[in-house]
Amino acid sequence: MKRFVFASLLLLAACGKQTSDAMQGYGEADYVYIASQETGVVAELLVREGDRVAAGAQVFRLDPQRLTYGAQSAAAQRSALAEALQAAQADLRLAQTNYTRSEELYRRGFLARARLDADREARNAADARVDQAQRQLAAAGSEAGLASERVSDTQGRAPLAGTIEQIYHRPGEVVPAGQPVAALLAPENMKVRFFAPQALLSRLPVGARVSVRCDGCEQAFEGRVSFVAQEPEFTPPVIYSLDQREKLVFLVEARFDAPTAIRPGAPVDVRIVDSGGDRE
Structure with missing residues (x-):
């Protein structure tokens, strides 16, 4: 008896169905x-x-308190290293002056070679300390910048x-x-997904214009096809269309030219407006 009633309902539905050029789908958002x-x-x-x-x-x-401590510590370390660099640069200037004077005295024969070598080594050591201080300051600057960004984040x-x-x-x-x-x-991240039979794929290249209407919408909204699936699938159960059941369809996505009243999950009807889209 149940099978008879179910078959009768299907027969009545099949007899009462109307042909339509609308493809069915739903609104979806890229959050x-x-x-x-x-x-x-x-x-x-x-x-x-x-x-x-x-x-x-x-x-x-x-709450930024935990990260603020780290940013303050990094800033203090950077300040200390900046002062150390200034001191190292002052030492280098003095060492360079001493070496220049020793070099002149040695050339004139008033200074021993050992003293000249010692002043050269002192100058080179001071130069190495400046180079090290500069590298440390650069690293500290990066750490301070990162710490500040973490607080800002x-x-x-x-x-x-x-x-x-x-x-x-x-x-x-x-x-x-x-x-x-x-x-x-964002309004530009709203789209619709609908399902097209294979017979309509030639009219739905990427870029084709479609018209989308939803229940309660005062007007239809136009958009462009942005994606067409390569592989077919069975009509999803959420699409209640007897003339598409048990048929293979292709998933198609379209995005709108302007903000619309369509909401995520809302059922929509889609019709082709212009199939002359981008075919590159």
Whole structure:
């Protein structure tokens, strides 16, 4: 009895189906995950889900105290090495002056060769100390710069303008390095994925223009095909289309020319507008 009812429903659905040139798909987004390269405690959260932020806007701040100590120590070491370099340079100038004077006295016969050799060795040693001090100062400068960047990295900023879609950590929570605190959706990162039968692939090269409509959208939005899968797949179960079931289709992605009202996960209908896309 159950098989009879199920078969009857399929027959009725098949009889009632209408042909359509629309391909079915859904909205999808490439989120930007805002994270810190440092582990820390969230000290302040400056946004809420749904907020629109500009590029460069601060989204969160980790407690920088632990890293500030390291930056201060690196800066103090750099300052000490800078003073040591100045002292080494002063010693080198004095050693060079002594050697120049000894060289002249030796040439005129008023100074022993041993004294000249000693002054030359003193000059060379002073020069080596200057070279070493310069290398140490350069290394300390790099460490101080890195320490300062680590402190700056505790202030998570939005790399793009967009909408805060989700917040993963709240003030007081410990965030491991690299783990996102918030997800940002930039308008240019919104796209649709739809499924095209093989018969339409020749009309859907990369660059082809398509029209996308969603439930509740007042108007259709135009975009361009940005990706076409090389291998076919079975129609996903999320696509409720009887005339496409049990057929092989190809996944196609399209991106929009301007911001749209389509949201991630929303079902959409896609139609080909212009198939004369980039065929290079």
